[in-house]
Amino acid sequence: MEHEHGAQENQYDENQIQVLEGLEAVRKRPGMYIGTTGPKGLHHLVYEIVDNAIDEALEGYCTHIETEILPDNVIRVTDDGRGIPVGIQQQTGLPAVTVVFTVLHAGGKFGNGGYKVSGGLHGVGASVVNALSEWLEVEVRDGRHVYRQRFTRGKPDFDLRREGDTTETGTTVTFKPDSQIFEQLDFDFEVLHTRLREEAFLNAGVRMTLTDRRGLEVRQDSMCYEGGIRSFVEWIHARKGLTLLHEDVVYLSGEGGGSTAEVALQYNDSYNELLLSFANNVNTGEGGTHEDGFKLALTRVLNDYGKRAGILKEGDKLAGEDVREGLTAVISVKLQDPQFEGQTKAKLGNTEIRGLVSNIVGQALTTYFEENPSVARAIVDKAMTANRAREAARKARELTRRKSALETASLPGKLADCSERDNVRTEIYIVEGDSAGGSAKEGRDRRFQAILPLWGKMLNVEKARLDKVYGNEKLLPIITALGCGIGEELDPAKIRYNKVIIMADADVDGSHIRTLLLTFFFRHMRPLIEQGHIYIAQPPLFRVSRGKKMRYAYSEIERDAYTAELYPDGGKPDIQRYKGLGEMDPHQLWETTMDPDNRVMLQVTMEDAMKADATFSILMGDKVAPRKEFIEENAQYVTNLDV
Ligand code: TSJ
Numbered sequence: 001m002e003h004e005h006g007a008q009e010n011q012y013d014e015n016q017i018q019v020l021e022g023l024e025a026v027r028k029r030p031g032m033y034i035g036t037t038g039p040k041g042l043h044h045l046v047y048e049i050v051d052n053a054i055d056e057a058l059e060g061y062c063t064h065i066e067t068e069i070l071p072d073n074v075i076r077v078t079d080d081g082r083g084i085p086v087g088i089q090q091q092t093g094l095p096a097v098t099v100v101f102t103v104l105h106a107g108g109k110f111g112n113g114g115y116k117v118s119g120g121l122h123g124v125g126a127s128v129v130n131a132l133s134e135w136l137e138v139e140v141r142d143g144r145h146v147y148r149q150r151f152t153r154g155k156p157d158f159d160l161r162r163e164g165d166t167t168e169t170g171t172t173v174t175f176k177p178d179s180q181i182f183e184q185l186d187f188d189f190e191v192l193h194t195r196l197r198e199e200a201f202l203n204a205g206v207r208m209t210l211t212d213r214r215g216l217e218v219r220q221d222s223m224c225y226e227g228g229i230r231s232f233v234e235w236i237h238a239r240k241g242l243t244l245l246h247e248d249v250v251y252l253s254g255e256g257g258g259s260t261a262e263v264a265l266q267y268n269d270s271y272n273e274l275l276l277s278f279a280n281n282v283n284t285g286e287g288g289t290h291e292d293g294f295k296l297a298l299t300r301v302l303n304d305y306g307k308r309a310g311i312l313k314e315g316d317k318l319a320g321e322d323v324r325e326g327l328t329a330v331i332s333v334k335l336q337d338p339q340f341e342g343q344t345k346a347k348l349g350n351t352e353i354r355g356l357v358s359n360i361v362g363q364a365l366t367t368y369f370e371e372n373p374s375v376a377r378a379i380v381d382k383a384m385t386a387n388r389a390r391e392a393a394r395k396a397r398e399l400t401r402r403k404s405a406l407e408t409a410s411l412p413g414k415l416a417d418c419s420e421r422d423n424v425r426t427e428i429y430i431v432e433g434d435s436a437g438g439s440a441k442e443g444r445d446r447r448f449q450a451i452l453p454l455w456g457k458m459l460n461v462e463k464a465r466l467d468k469v470y471g472n473e474k475l476l477p478i479i480t481a482l483g484c485g486i487g488e489e490l491d492p493a494k495i496r497y498n499k500v501i502i503m504a505d506a507d508v509d510g511s512h513i514r515t516l517l518l519t520f521f522f523r524h525m526r527p528l529i530e531q532g533h534i535y536i537a538q539p540p541l542f543r544v545s546r547g548k549k550m551r552y553a554y555s556e557i558e559r560d561a562y563t564a565e566l567y568p569d570g571g572k573p574d575i576q577r578y579k580g581l582g583e584m585d586p587h588q589l590w591e592t593t594m595d596p597d598n599r600v601m602l603q604v605t606m607e608d609a610m611k612a613d614a615t616f617s618i619l620m621g622d623k624v625a626p627r628k629e630f631i632e633e634n635a636q637y638v639t640n641l642d643v
Helices: 008-028 030-034 039-058 096-102 126-131 189-202 229-240 289-308 352-371 373-400 434-443 466-471 476-482 508-524 526-530 556-566 586-594 606-620 624-634
Strands: 064-070 074-079 133-142 145-152 161-165 169-177 207-212 219-223 250-256 259-267 274-279 327-334 427-432 449-454 499-503 534-537 542-546 549-553 574-577 601-603
Touching (some): 008 126, 030 039, 039 064, 039 074, 039 126, 039 169, 039 189, 064 189, 096 126, 096 145, 126 133, 126 169, 189 207, 189 219, 189 229, 229 259, 229 327, 229 624, 259 373, 274 289, 289 327, 289 352, 289 373, 327 352, 427 476, 449 476, 499 508, 508 526, 508 534, 508 606, 526 606, 542 556, 549 556, 606 624
Parallel strands (some): 064 207, 274 327, 427 499, 499 534
Antiparallel strands (some): 133 145, 133 169, 145 161, 207 219, 250 259, 259 327, 542 549, 542 574
16 A cells, blocks of 8 residues: 655554554454464463564574563563664654554565564564553663663553663563453463473574563573474483484485475384474474475385385385384474464465475485485384284284274173264263263263273373274273274274263373373374364362352362352351262262263363373383473472363
8 A cells, every 4th residue: 555655743643543443453353363362372472472582583683582471470571682673664653663563464574664574484473462461561772772662452651762771682572461351361381381492492592591480489491402403302202211213313404495494303112103393483283285295205215215225025115104103203394475274273285395395305314314324224124013013903903803893883882872873963971980980871961972981901002003902901992982993094084973072080090091091092093183073071179069059160269269159258168079070979970061051171182182192101101210200390280180
């Protein structure tokens, strides 16, 4: 749009009106800009600000980014970059820094003004954070002066002002998320810590520090990885305590068409695959073209090498699954205009990236194998072993189980099935323990709710190939009841229930069962998680009652709120604590946990499942040190419903 350039003052007014309308739109529909006003959206505000500082680091002007959680859940992010430009921008007549915080989608170029202000490689921009904050303050240090501006719910309290002299450079942004917008304001140290560590791995050499100043004791961690994604792979392996197949992480990188791609990979002696991928530092949990290109090239290079080296004979052909057994890989691509697709917008769609990654990996890995034949040999040997095991398992399964166990013809004996057959509305509760199973069977709506009680010993899925999983007494009834197969034979369309609900006690044992089952689904039935079929039931932890009035509480905070509500005048409150599902009678279980009109359920995300998978590896792994460390690290934070 062309603007008639009038007097400076008029323009300022016009712009101000547009600006206020823009930020008002963000406050009216926050979901459009940050996805949700739940905890995820709240934490997203921090990433948004940090991403802007990371852009400065990527340009080479900033080495340290500090994030502080201050009392009252105020966030402060400080970098040592050049400082956001304070010069007047021709187009708006405003200082560039003011524009950054008040103009929606300030990304891209700011024309003749001379300042190119990027709104983060992917971000919605700092103005969105400003709009959704009760207040926000920015301080810029340009090596000569300190500048400051403050905003309330997106509107400037005063114009940018020069406050004093400094020899330092950098930017500090401090903000308080708005309680009128967000459901709750509690920042989770672990969540921020995990994300900032990821950022530190993805941006080699940039120091990321996180400090929590809310409690009596300050909690702080500072992370900087010169090795970048190579260090990421090393860190994952060390944390899981896995035995490595070869000493060095393989690192491959290249560029083309204005995009860059880098891959770090290493094999361990387990049977699991862990592939983490990122596009512009955004975690692409649903995969996409960069993952496709990588998988394609890996399979091809290993087959070619195996043939050339005489390890693979005529007729031998390694499948993708074979070459990824025991593989940990991190893929990171950076591109101009990323297209995020899929249910959670976590799948990279840019078609040109498939070829780019596949070419880079194809060439670089071939060269690497030529120069490191012993590594190549170890990997091909392992893939060949996987291939044979898979073939043997398939044959065994075809012979023995095809008809009997895996087809709907014979459902598990303990399953109390529902009467409806159409899988649109049906649900299956997987319940640990016979007494809870009994209550659930009695309390359910048998038309659409099926109950499967679990019994027996859980298999260590870490150590098991698919053939063992099929034979396990605890897992087999689940596979059979769901009726959609498993592993490469999984057909989600065949699932017999729309919702698969894990129901376990809110204690340590229950938490273990949830971790085990989520890990099992993650490893062997992943599409069910991706398609949103897996849920976790949330039984209440307390019942607060006074005479005939009673309320169920699902957290200590709720318990206290209901107590205050029912006992405004004091007196000894009647509070029952539920230690296990077995303590509830069938009607109570229905009312609190199973009735679709009343219950609270958590839908399991890929993130939850990945977390469970990591926890599981640590808890079940060979090495004692990582397990001890994990338990020590988490002991004080383990909450009842932590999965
Ligand atoms: F986004 C933000 F405003 F919230 C924010 C931006 C928050 C934080 C903590 C840091 C930053 C930020 C921005 N740090 N560094 C910069 N750099 C620039 O904006 C900048 C500086 C100089 C020049 C130039 O061309 O001279 C250009 C830019 C984009």
